[in-house]
Amino acid sequence: MTHDHDLVLRPTEAQKAAALAPPPGRTGGDLVVETLRGLGATTVFGLPGQHALALFDAVGRSDLRLVGLRTENNAGFAADAYGRITGEAAPLLLSTGPGALMALPALAEAAAASAPVVAISSQVPVAGLGGGRRGHLHELRDQSASFRDVVKSVHTVRTPSQIPSVIAEAWESALSAPHGPVFVEIPEDVLRAETIVPQVTGVDATPHELAPRPELTALAAHWLENATRPVIIGGGGVVRSDAAGKLKQLAERLNAPVVTTFGGKGAFPWTHPLSLQSWLEDRHMTDFLEDADVLLVVGSGLGELSSNYHTFFPTGRVVQIEADLGKLESNHAGLGIHADARLALQALLETVSERADPSAPERVRLVLADIAARLATQGLAQEQQLLTSIRAALPARSPSFWDMTILSYWAWSAFDPKHPNTMHSAQGAGGLGYAFPAALGACLAEPDTPVLAVSGDGGAMYSVAELATARQHDLDVTWLIVDDGGYGILRDYGCTTGTELPGPDFAALAESFGVPAATTAPESLTADLKKALATPGPSVLVLPATLRMFAPTHV
Numbered sequence: 355m356t357h358d359h360d361l362v363l364r365p366t367e368a369q370k371a372a373a374l375a376p377p378p379g380r381t382g383g384d385l386v387v388e389t390l391r392g393l394g395a396t397t398v399f400g401l402p403g404q405h406a407l408a409l410f411d412a413v414g415r416s417d418l419r420l421v422g423l424r425t426e427n428n429a430g431f432a433a434d435a436y437g438r439i440t441g442e443a444a445p446l447l448l449s450t451g452p453g454a455l456m457a458l459p460a461l462a463e464a465a466a467a468s469a470p471v472v473a474i475s476s477q478v479p480v481a482g483l484g485g486g487r488r489g490h491l492h493e494l495r496d497q498s499a500s501f502r503d504v505v506k507s508v509h510t511v512r513t514p515s516q517i518p519s520v521i522a523e524a525w526e527s528a529l530s531a532p533h534g535p536v537f538v539e540i541p542e543d544v545l546r547a548e549t550i551v552p553q554v555t556g557v558d559a560t561p562h563e564l565a566p567r568p569e570l571t572a573l574a575a576h577w578l579e580n581a582t583r584p585v586i587i588g589g590g591g592v593v594r595s596d597a598a599g600k601l602k603q604l605a606e607r608l609n610a611p612v613v614t615t616f617g618g619k620g621a622f623p624w625t626h627p628l629s630l631q632s633w634l635e636d637r638h639m640t641d642f643l644e645d646a647d648v649l650l651v652v653g654s655g656l657g658e659l660s661s662n663y664h665t666f667f668p669t670g671r672v673v674q675i676e677a678d679l680g681k682l683e684s685n686h687a688g689l690g691i692h693a694d695a696r697l698a699l700q701a702l703l704e705t706v707s708e709r710a711d712p713s714a715p716e717r718v719r720l721v722l723a724d725i726a727a728r729l730a731t732q733g734l735a736q737e738q739q740l741l742t743s744i745r746a747a748l749p750a751r752s753p754s755f756w757d758m759t760i761l762s763y764w765a766w767s768a769f770d771p772k773h774p775n776t777m778h779s780a781q782g783a784g785g786l787g788y789a790f791p792a793a794l795g796a797c798l799a800e801p802d803t804p805v806l807a808v809s810g811d812g813g814a815m816y817s818v819a820e821l822a823t824a825r826q827h828d829l830d831v832t833w834l835i836v837d838d839g840g841y842g843i844l845r846d847y848g849c850t851t852g853t854e855l856p857g858p859d860f861a862a863l864a865e866s867f868g869v870p871a872a873t874t875a876p877e878s879l880t881a882d883l884k885k886a887l888a889t890p891g892p893s894v895l896v897l898p899a900t901l902r903m904f905a906p907t908h909v
Contacts, residue, residue, distance in 0.1 A: 383412030403449020405476035424819035430460025432795030451492025466782025506534035566693035590617030591653015637907035655681030747883035759810030787816025
C-alpha cells in the first residue's frame, strides 16, 4: 500500500552537503539566478537599474548570458521573439517603476501573441508594499496593478525563501497553454540581503496540458466528416503548439480548404491545393468562409483582423478550438472546445473518418483567382513585386519580423512564410517598433540563421538605439527600412495631421554605429537583400518608396 508520504523526494547526499555549506555572500539575487538556471534558462534580457543591481550582479557571477538592450520595451520585444522561436520561457529583467513600466507595450504584444516571457522586476523595499506612500525612488502606489490587466499572471515575493517557488510558479504559468507573459516583482531589500537559503538544486515547473473533452471532439468529428462544405481557419495557436503537421493531416483527410490567420502564418503550406493562404481582408474570402456549412477554427479568437473587421458572419456550424478561455465563443457562438490546438487536433485525427471531395481544390483555386483579379485592377504591382523580391532573397528557414507598416500589412495577406514559426509581426497588440529588437531576440535563439527585420521609417525611429546592441553582440540581422518620410498607413487612411516625418539619413545613421548600410531600389532589392543576408553580422538596407494598401472590402 502506498501513502502520500512515501512519494516525498528525499535529498541526495550532494544536496545535503550543499545545504549545510552554501557559498558565503549569496543574496536574493543569487536565488533568482539559481532558480532560472534550474528551470533551464540560458539567456536573459533586460536593463539594470538602481533597485535591481543585486539581481544584475548575481547574473554577472553566473553563466547566464545577459543581453542588455537600450530600452526596456525593446528588451521585452527581444524576449518575446526568443520565446516565440524557441518555445521556451524568456526571462526579462527590469527595475522598479519607470523601467518596468517601459516594458508594458512589449508585454501587451507578448500577451496578444501568447509569447512566454517571464518579466522579473525589482520593487521598493518590503516596508513600502501594500500602498504605503513612503517616498521611495521609483515608487508606484501599486506596481503590480499596472501589469495585472496586461500579463497572464502577477506574482509578488516578500521573503528570500519565497523566490524559488514564486519564480517556478510564474514559469509554469508562462508555459501552460495558452502561453503568455507573466510578471514577478521582488523588493529591493529582498534582492540585496544575504540569505541563508541553500543553493537551489531542484526546481520543477512542468506546464499543465490542456486536453479537450472527448465528447466535444467526438461531436466535432461527426459534424466535419458529414459536412458538405467544411473549411478550416488555422490560427496562431496551431503554430505555438507545433501542430502544423496535424492540421495538414486533418485537412487532407477531410478535403477541407484551410485559410491561416495573420498570427497563424505558416500553419498550413502556402501552395497546397487546399490552401486559401491568408487573404482574410478580402470580401471574396469572407463570403467563402460564410458559405461553409461547418467551420473549424483552430487556435484563433476570430478577432478584428481575422474576421475582416467583424464583417464575417458564419451561416453554418462553428467549432472553435481555443486555449484562451476568454476567446472561446467570444465573437461567434458554436461548439467551443477549450484545449491546446495540438491535443485537440490529435483527438480529431483519432476520431474523424475520411471525407471525399474532389471539388475542393477547384473551389480554392476559384476564390484565389477572384482575389487576384480584384487586386489586378488597383495598380499595385510594385507592392506585390517587393514581397516577391523579399521572398526570393530570404532563405526558407530564416525568421522574419515585420513592424506595423504598409509592406507588413501586405505581407500578412500575401507573403509565403515557407515554414511554421518563421514569420512574426506585432499584429497582436499593434504597437510600433517591434520588428528590429524582436529580430535581435531571434538571432540569439537561432544564432546560425540570418534574420530579417522589416520596418517603416516611423517604426524604425523607435528602434535605432538597438543598432548598438546588434553591433555589440555581432548579431546576424538585416534590417530593411522602407522610408516614405512619414506614417504611410495613416496617410493612406486620409490623415494629414502629424503624419509627415522629416527623418535622418538611415544609412549614415547605421554607419555611425559601425553597421554596414546601403540604399536599395525595387529593381535591385533581391540582389541587395541576398548579399546583406549572406554577410555575417548586422546590416541595414534603406528602400525609399511610397507604398499603397489594397482597397479595403469591409467599409
